[in-house]
Amino acid sequence: MLTLTSPQKTIFHKISASQKLLALCVLSTALFQVGSLFILSGLIFTVMALYLAQGWSFARFGARMLWPLWPFVAIIALYHGVTNDIETGGEIILRMLIAVALANLVTMTTTLNDMIDVLMRLLRPLNWFGVSTKPVAITIALFIRFIPTLIDRSITMLAALRARSAGKSGWRIIVPLTLSVLNDAEHVANALRARGGVGTKDKG
Amino acid sequence: MERSTVLIAVLAALVAALGLVPKFTLAFGVPITAQSLGIMMCGTVLGAKRGGAAALLFIVLTLAGLPLLAGGRGGLGLLSGPSVGFIIGFPLAAFVTGWVMERVQTNVLTSSFIASFMGGVVALYIPGVIGMALILDKSLMAAFGLVSAFVIGDLVKVVICGFVTQAIYRAQPEKVLSRS
Numbered sequence: 001m002l003t004l005t006s007p008q009k010t011i012f013h014k015i016s017a018s019q020k021l022l023a024l025c026v027l028s029t030a031l032f033q034v035g036s037l038f039i040l041s042g043l044i045f046t047v048m049a050l051y052l053a054q055g056w057s058f059a060r061f062g063a064r065m066l067w068p069l070w071p072f073v074a075i076i077a078l079y080h081g082v083t084n085d086i087e088t089g090g091e092i093i094l095r096m097l098i099a100v101a102l103a104n105l106v107t108m109t110t111t112l113n114d115m116i117d118v119l120m121r122l123l124r125p126l127n128w129f130g131v132s133t134k135p136v137a138i139t140i141a142l143f144i145r146f147i148p149t150l151i152d153r154s155i156t157m158l159a160a161l162r163a164r165s166a167g168k169s170g171w172r173i174i175v176p177l178t179l180s181v182l183n184d185a186e187h188v189a190n191a192l193r194a195r196g197g198v199g200t201k202d203k204g
Numbered sequence: 205m206e207r208s209t210v211l212i213a214v215l216a217a218l219v220a221a222l223g224l225v226p227k228f229t230l231a232f233g234v235p236i237t238a239q240s241l242g243i244m245m246c247g248t249v250l251g252a253k254r255g256g257a258a259a260l261l262f263i264v265l266t267l268a269g270l271p272l273l274a275g276g277r278g279g280l281g282l283l284s285g286p287s288v289g290f291i292i293g294f295p296l297a298a299f300v301t302g303w304v305m306e307r308v309q310t311n312v313l314t315s316s317f318i319a320s321f322m323g324g325v326v327a328l329y330i331p332g333v334i335g336m337a338l339i340l341d342k343s344l345m346a347a348f349g350l351v352s353a354f355v356i357g358d359l360v361k362v363v364i365c366g367f368v369t370q371a372i373y374r375a376q377p378e379k380v381l382s383r384s
Contacts, residue, residue: 002271003270004269004278024280065281068275068277072285072340075340092340092341096285096286099284100284101281103279103281103284104280104281107269107281110269111269112265112268115269116268119268138213139261140213140261142210142213142214143212143214143216143217143262143265144270146213147217147270149217150214150218150220151221151224153221155224170238171238171364175371175372177218178218178249178368178372179376179379181214181215181217182379185211185213186207188214189206189207189211192206192209192210193206
């Protein structure tokens with residue numbers, strides 16, 4: 001399935017997921033203490049260089065992931081342009097772009113599996129208190145498996161609706177889609193139970 | 205246990221699929237998708253705990269790198285962006301919706317309206333506005349002004365959520381777990 005991980009291997013792919021996440025936490029926290037436009041400008045060029053060093057297509061992909069922020073950049077630029085406080089506005093915009101770009105860098109260079117591994121490791125202490133994390137793992141797997149199924153089904157239902165109705169609204173599929181999903185859940189739950197359940201009863 | 209596990213997983217997947225249902229666009233290009241409707245439905249259909257867990261699962265996997273948020277957004281960058289409060293607010297919204305749904309025992313339609321408003325609007329916008337005010341360094345009122353355009357869309361979704369939940373309850377009442 002499509003994820004946001006870049007298919008292109010970079011030097012960041014080699015660093016372990018937990019180290020990258022830790023570094024990201026530290027850097028993001030530190031970033032909010034920086035109040036100088038000069039330092040922030042230096043940092044944004046550093047981040048741009050980090051992306052560009054991984055190649056042109058990687059940098060373009062990174063730029064595309066920042067694109068949804070443009071309305072906020074526009075609003076802040078407009079607001080601080082009007083109030084004539086361009087320095088503060090620049091700081092806010094740069095800080096936001098750097099923080100998001102750094103986080104995206106981690107997402108783009110870490111596979112989903114590695115991320116889930118880190119998550120499961122963070123949940124592991126629950127086992128010490130007798131709470132099994134196995135259902136969590138099964139829920140994650142089921143969720144990922146169901147996404148393409150449900151997307152296919154909603155596309156089929158939308159096509160059926162469009163073929164038969166003059167209206168273009170897709171909202172009408174929500175009730176049948178939800179009912180079909182709830183029925184599926186019943187079947188899958190029975191199947192799981194028949195095959196030994198989600199593993200809460202045996203030892204962890 | 206198996207039933208809860210599977211229901212949480214499929215409702216989370218439903219939220220993902222609803223991110224694709226197109227959208228009517230409000231003024232200045234604010235797209236309204238069915239995704240937050242899915243979050244409300246997690247609460248009205250599954251109740252507080254399971255609904256909250258479904259929304260949490262959806263958000264955690266989106267942050268882990270699945271581009272499931274409407275518009276194909278995903279990844280850790282969401283936590284650094286201005287929408288951070290809404291991202292964190294999703295599980296809270298589903299939980300509050302379910303919590304209210306379990307406690308307001310009028311007919312399903314009215315309960316769903318009240319529950320999805322309290323969860324999907326009030327409980328979602330409080331962290332949403334706070335997050336936006338922090339990231340953009342603006343006052344809470346200014347941040348609310350920025351998102352106020354979305355409130356109209358979410359109020360429409362509250363109404364749709366009420367009718368959808370009622371329709372599900374009429375078809376298969378035992379499936380609306382917040383009521384059983």
